[in-house]
Amino acid sequence: MLAALAGLPNTLAAQEAQLGPPDVPYEPSTPEQTLAMLRLAGVTRTDVVYDLGCGDGRIVIAAAKKFGARGVGIDIDPQRIQESVANARKEGVARLVQFRNEDLFQSDIHEATVVTLFLWPWVNLQLRPKLLRDLKPGARVVSHYHDMGDWKPDKVIEVGGHKLYLWTIPAAAPAK
Numbered sequence: 001m002l003a004a005l006a007g008l009p010n011t012l013a014a015q016e017a018q019l020g021p022p023d024v025p026y027e028p029s030t031p032e033q034t035l036a037m038l039r040l041a042g043v044t045r046t047d048v049v050y051d052l053g054c055g056d057g058r059i060v061i062a063a064a065k066k067f068g069a070r071g072v073g074i075d076i077d078p079q080r081i082q083e084s085v086a087n088a089r090k091e092g093v094a095r096l097v098q099f100r101n102e103d104l105f106q107s108d109i110h111e112a113t114v115v116t117l118f119l120w121p122w123v124n125l126q127l128r129p130k131l132l133r134d135l136k137p138g139a140r141v142v143s144h145y146h147d148m149g150d151w152k153p154d155k156v157i158e159v160g161g162h163k164l165y166l167w168t169i170p171a172a173a174p175a176k
């Protein structure tokens with residue numbers, strides 16, 4: 001047990017080195033923005049919510065706690081994943097959520113019916129083809145603050161001075 005604990009920082013450091021540094025620094029959505037993103041996507045208990053770059057896990061934890069949805073949080077920073085796991089336990093939703101220490105560009109997101117993002121403009125644009133390719137028609141994508149270039153949102157609202165954007169994956173996805 002002690003040996004395993006002693007080895008943990010090295011394991012995390014090795015994993016971090018393999019995954020590379022975050023493309024976007026950590027900045028949490030506020031509780032109001034978190035709830036508004038989930039409402040904007042119309043999340044229900046039948047949804048599977050993926051937060052790509054999940055930080056401390058608050059979006060998928062809120063989706064589970066307030067709407068009964070299953071959730072998966074993905075973050076490249078192992079410290080954020082540890083915080084997310086601890087927070088999910090504290091909030092009593094550990095059986096509904098899962099957290100993965102992965103690069104969001106490499107993650108398997110096929111089962112998501114809702115994807116939430118709070119990233120940077122170039123990351124959204126680079127992610128766009130993957131969203132359109134991997135998600136099923138009707139899946140919803142919500143982005144905090146940044147748009148998706150010329151992919152027009154279905155709806156835009158403002159919460160706490162920040163824009164929140166909603167898109168729906170179309171039946172016949174555009175090529176890019």
Ligand SMILES: C[S@@+](CC[C@H](N)C(=O)[O-])C[C@H]1O[C@@H](n2cnc3c(N)ncnc32)[C@H](O)[C@@H]1O
Pocket residue numbers: 021022023024025026027028029030051052053054055056058059074075076077080102103104105117118119144
């Ligand atoms: C602005 S924070 C958003 C946190 C959370 N989604 C929220 O809204 O409260 C961005 C998060 O993305 C993570 N991140 C940055 N680049 C990533 C990548 N390539 N793969 C996975 N996570 C990444 C960061 O570690 C950070 O926790």
